[in-house]
Amino acid sequence: MSEPHSKPRHRRSRTALAVGVPLALTAAGTLAYGTDLGVLGSTAQQASAAAPAWAADTADGFASVNSLGQNGTYGGRDGKTVTVKTQAELEKYATATEPYVIVVAGTITMNPVGKEIKVQSDKTIVGSGTSGHIVGGGFFLGQGVHNVIIRNLTIRDSYQGVWNDKDHDFDAIQMDGAHHVWIDHNDLRHMADGLIDVRKDSTNVTVSWNKLSDNNKTFGIGWTENVKTDITIHHNWIRETEQRNPSTDNAAHAHLYNNFLEDAPGTDIKSSYGNYSRGATKMVLENSLFQGIKNPVIKDSGAAIVQRGNSFSGTSGRNESGGTAFDPKAYYPYTLDKAADLPSILKSGAGPRASIGRTAASTKAAAATTLTVAKDGSGQYTTVQAAVNAVPANNPSRVVIAVKPGTYRETVKVPSNKPHVTIRGTGSSRKDTTIVYNNASGTPKPGGGTYGTGGSATVAVEADDFQARNLTISNDFDEAKNQSLNGHQAVALRTAADKVFLDGIIVSGDQDTLLLDTAAKDRLGRVYVSNSYVIGNVDFIFGRATAVVDKSVITLKKRWNGTSAGYITAPSTAANRKGILIANSTVNGDVSAGSFYLGRPWHAGGDASLDPQTTVRNTDLSAAIKSTPWTDMSGFSWKDDRFAEYKNRGAGAGAQSTNRPHLTDAQAANQEVADWLAGWTPSAS
Known part of the structure; x- marks a missing residue:
């Protein structure tokens, strides 16, 4: 982007994010890269x-x-x-x-x-x-x-x-008269229709540890006059769904426990109701959490709901119980978790497991799928791109590209049909292995035209589940020598994918260093940057991805002419998505005091529908940060978008004011790293 333009019991894992040992962050103004090694995992x-x-x-x-x-x-x-x-x-x-x-x-x-x-x-x-x-x-x-x-x-x-599709009965899982299904x-x-439909006397069904999201009709049970269905629904995370969460019609025994129903504020999908006991259903509802749900628990006059230990936060409308049901322990053993613990339990434990x-x-x-790269010919390939080219299309499992120490002057692209790729430096320090090139937005392309901002990237990642570890990615475009060039944006790393894990790396450039994008405006693109260094001066962490920079060092550098002035972030977040989160990090650099903004709103292409977001929390800010750390961009006011701080420290931190908004404790509780990652647990591979 341009500058002024402008077994019977399956328990969840309690393993923390496997992201390595945090860096020993140095004092403001100091930059130490460390010597930590990466871990490998037809x-x-x-x-x-x-x-x-x-x-x-x-x-x-x-x-x-x-x-x-x-x-x-x-x-x-x-x-x-x-x-x-x-x-x-x-x-x-x-x-x-x-x-x-x-x-x-x-x-x-x-x-x-x-x-x-x-x-x-x-x-x-x-x-x-x-x-x-x-x-x-x-x-x-x-x-x-x-x-x-x-x-x-x-x-x-x-x-x-x-949205309410009457013509396409396209379900994820539908059963009509089946039994004993897990x-x-x-x-x-x-x-197009339901995520799960349990119909026509299907029985002996258990639905457990699933993520159900982004849908109108979530989970329907019934479509029968008979009262036969026996069903257990536990430890499911149901979020951003409208109805049937679930709707349970004429079930003989419906046992729902330890489910987390979430309707986050500010999203397009609004819940119309949560758990619904219909017809002659007998339902036992235990230790579930309802957050922001409208009409969280409802029942028909002939149905029964027995509630025990449930928790309701920000809910409205009907919350009903009554009648007699049954004792689930007469049928099988089970153990309850506390309702308050469900967000952490299910955000880390629901959904597919590695x-x-x-x-x-x-x-x-x-x-066995490790490809080696060495400039001296001692590996399988002499360039990183050659190793990427060797990865088979639609590879189903992890491919590690192990790059021996050296400077690799090349551009690298990981296309969207090559997921699960790790590029890992094998040196003792992340400085030992460097991928570098010097294209800028205005650099002429061999076939005509210019590269543009996104096309200038030294490394471009378009494949999901990508990792980069223990190396440096740089764009060394020389602005001083190219003042006549129109377009000085020079990207070191561009990501346009989901589940991108950047661990223990250096990303270095000047303007537009780190572009964190998504494959399309309506696609989710989560990026987790950990134990890393990001270096630049103008809008150098930017894009529309849902991105976390955690336990890292953000280093501010002077501009090509020796002046100190710049912007750290320029989010272009789509409405109802999360933008850029900087947490538990350090911002430093050899620049003048009060010369850098934390960020400004990038409404790419003048798109007023965007809702840019940056949150900076629990981070050490050097004196380089302005006392009014947010500013407007291209006619868009930062005050109309989402910019905030929380419990920052250091000489560049400041008190709450109209020009420096801080999150409340309640707001901050919903802006944690786990909220950004939304059920994804990055782990080194």
């Missing part, structure tokens, strides 16, 4: 080794109860384990009469859109780590289908552009 294939431990997991809740001739729910554990990468392979095994454990390794896009594969009995369908995605379709379990596990998958994006640790979102769905073959292959 056709359907039948597993030749013994089945992995997770394949023996069995359901809890009502799916564990013996009935209808079925003893619990264990899926395809008695059959072969197969790995699939295409729709044809998935259909072949899911519709077979024999039991199978089917591992989905990679992204499968359904053709036609809305396709629901008709799953037969005795199947486990599981994503390989976090790589198993079903796009534009889902699964259907028909009458009498039983003993099915659908686990650890992301099922998404059959949405056809109509839906566990999935991420279900953005479908530890589930890994076979011995995939683990061995992942461990």
